[in-house]
Amino acid sequence: MSSPLGSVRRPEHTGDRRCWPCTVANSLVLVAVSVAVAFVSRVAALAVLVLGAVAIAVRGYLVPYTPHFAPALGAVFPVDFHEEPGPSGSLGREADGEDVLAALVAADVIVADGETLYLTDEFRERWRREVAALRELADGRFVAAVADAAPRASGARVERRRGHTAVVVEPDTGSVTDERRLAYPVALAEVGAVRALAGRVSDPGIRAAAAEPLRRFLETCPSCEGRVEETTAQQCCGAPTNPREGPQAVLACADCGERLATL
Structure with a gap:
């Protein structure tokens, strides 16, 4: 039996692929909205906070177009939230x-x-x-x-x-x-x-x-033997690494996500 969250999950934006600037930015927005709603109804504020947290957990981010503003917002923090490549x-x-x-x-x-x-x-x-x-x-x-x-x-x-x-x-x-x-x-x-x-x-x-x-x-991944395909090197939930240059073409495993060559 499938999970009720299965249809809204975005594995490409969660787990090992989660972008922490996106997560932090959305969490700050969620807290701000919840505080504002609390002035009207604490019950409604709690509902907003819980549902928003679930959305961030299973989808990667809550606010549409987050990749457009999260990298700039993340840059002001004194900590680099991105995983080491x-x-x-x-x-x-x-x-x-x-x-x-x-x-x-x-x-x-x-x-x-x-x-x-x-x-x-x-x-x-x-x-x-x-x-x-x-x-x-x-x-x-x-x-x-x-x-x-x-x-x-x-x-x-x-x-x-x-x-x-x-x-x-x-x-x-x-x-x-x-x-x-x-x-x-x-x-x-x-x-x-x-x-x-x-x-x-x-x-x-x-x-x-x-x-x-x-x-x-390479046609198959040396590690897991998954299919190798041409894709782009992406960062921040889908935003290109360098917006001015556009996405960088790479060969990566479709199964484990390992990048194998830069094209």
């Missing part, structure tokens, strides 16, 4: 894009059809198998595989905080500022790609540099 680094260092593409074409990983690039079926399957094998590894063996795939790395570690799992690549320089942080699904995809390229591309630096652009060819 998931890590989005990469294994590889900067490399010449033409050199990387040439190596992938020569290795029969990428096929060019005019200006359109395709991943070969044989490499896609090999990449999928490598990712599946990595997904089964315990943390210790997985971070060893990460360190082995990353150029000039002394080691790696897994960090879990605030709902995000990150893989931190520790540089051989010993400098914390040179550490690279990858979201767990990104690490799975990139290390799997590097391993799948072994024996095809001899230069380890090119293999690592190729891992990031190869993420744009």
Whole structure:
């Protein structure tokens, strides 16, 4: 039997996707309205407060068009209400894009059809198998595989905080500022790609540099195997991250919501 709130729930605006500036702004509005109504009827004010709180809880916000004003309102608070975004680094260092593409074409990983690039079926399957094998590894063996795939790395570690799992690549320089942080699904995809390229591309630096652009060819999520789709990077209950530039196109998992590549 479905919940009576099922028809009004907005999961895209609640749970892990809840925007706290929107929540705070709507709560302040709700309290102000409830206080005003209390001058007429305390019972009515209590009803307004309870119903409004339920609406914010299940829908994300109560006042229409909240995304238009909540970011500006949230900016005046001394606390950043937004969750830290998931890590989005990469294994590889900067490399010449033409050199990387040439190596992938020569290795029969990428096929060019005019200006359109395709991943070969044989490499896609090999990449999928490598990712599946990595997904089964315990943390210790997985971070060893990460360190082995990353150029000039002394080691790696897994960090879990605030709902995000990150893989931190520790540089051989010993400098914390040179550490690279990858979201767990990104690490799975990139290390799997590097391993799948072994024996095809001899230069380890090119293999690592190729891992990031190869993420744009993902069709399933490396972590949950959900469908990957093109969408936009959004913030504040649907408002684009930068209203002047418009929504940023990304590849993300339709099931778990993990962002896998920026387009």
